[in-house]
Amino acid sequence: GQSLEQPSEVTAVEGAIVQINCTYQTSGFYGLSWYQQHDGGAPTFLSYNALDGLEETGRFSSFLSRSDSYGYLLLQELQMKDSASYFCAVMNYGGSQGNLIFGKGTKLSVKP
């Protein structure tokens, strides 16, 4: 079967750094994506890792280790607006094109 594991909740203060981990077990793995979702909103793409290593986009970075089936999202200089759910998602090639298999999400609460 396919599964992704990530913490259900994380709390941090403004200005801090937080790391959200994700471990996965899937077939046909192609890459790991991260999406942000505010309450009632649409998932918004944050980053994608196909190869091992760190990808940096502004305050957000994402890391992948294919050998460990593990990745993380690093959020720096936290702001109140970062309070949201963060989903890791595996790009899965079960057939002729990729679809996203999502984790259950990590609810991040940023406090003043």
Next chain:
Amino acid sequence: EPEVTQTPSHQVTQMGQEVILRCVPISNHLYFYWYRQILGQKVEFLVSFYNNEISEKSEIFDDQFSVERPDGSNFTLKIRSTKLEDSAMYFCASSPSAGNQPQHFGDGTRLSIL
């Protein structure tokens, strides 16, 4: 910035009725998807669509569901004979190609079955 648009934002339907959820993907995108998110749960893949045919579908996407691209811009999800458990947020997404291209999501249609 171009975006995926979905209509309606909220649909309330009696159990057993048919519903059609509409999506306009980003114009130069070639791959289209439907996902479902039951309240408080994770986003679940339903179906992907390319070149006017279904590419992949999940076990959720049974005979009750169908998709169509009736013209050059719209992409629809039809649910026949709706059930209470179909109540969820339905997201449409599109991407310019498969592989490492990010999927862009619409704001979703909240479907409530009474």
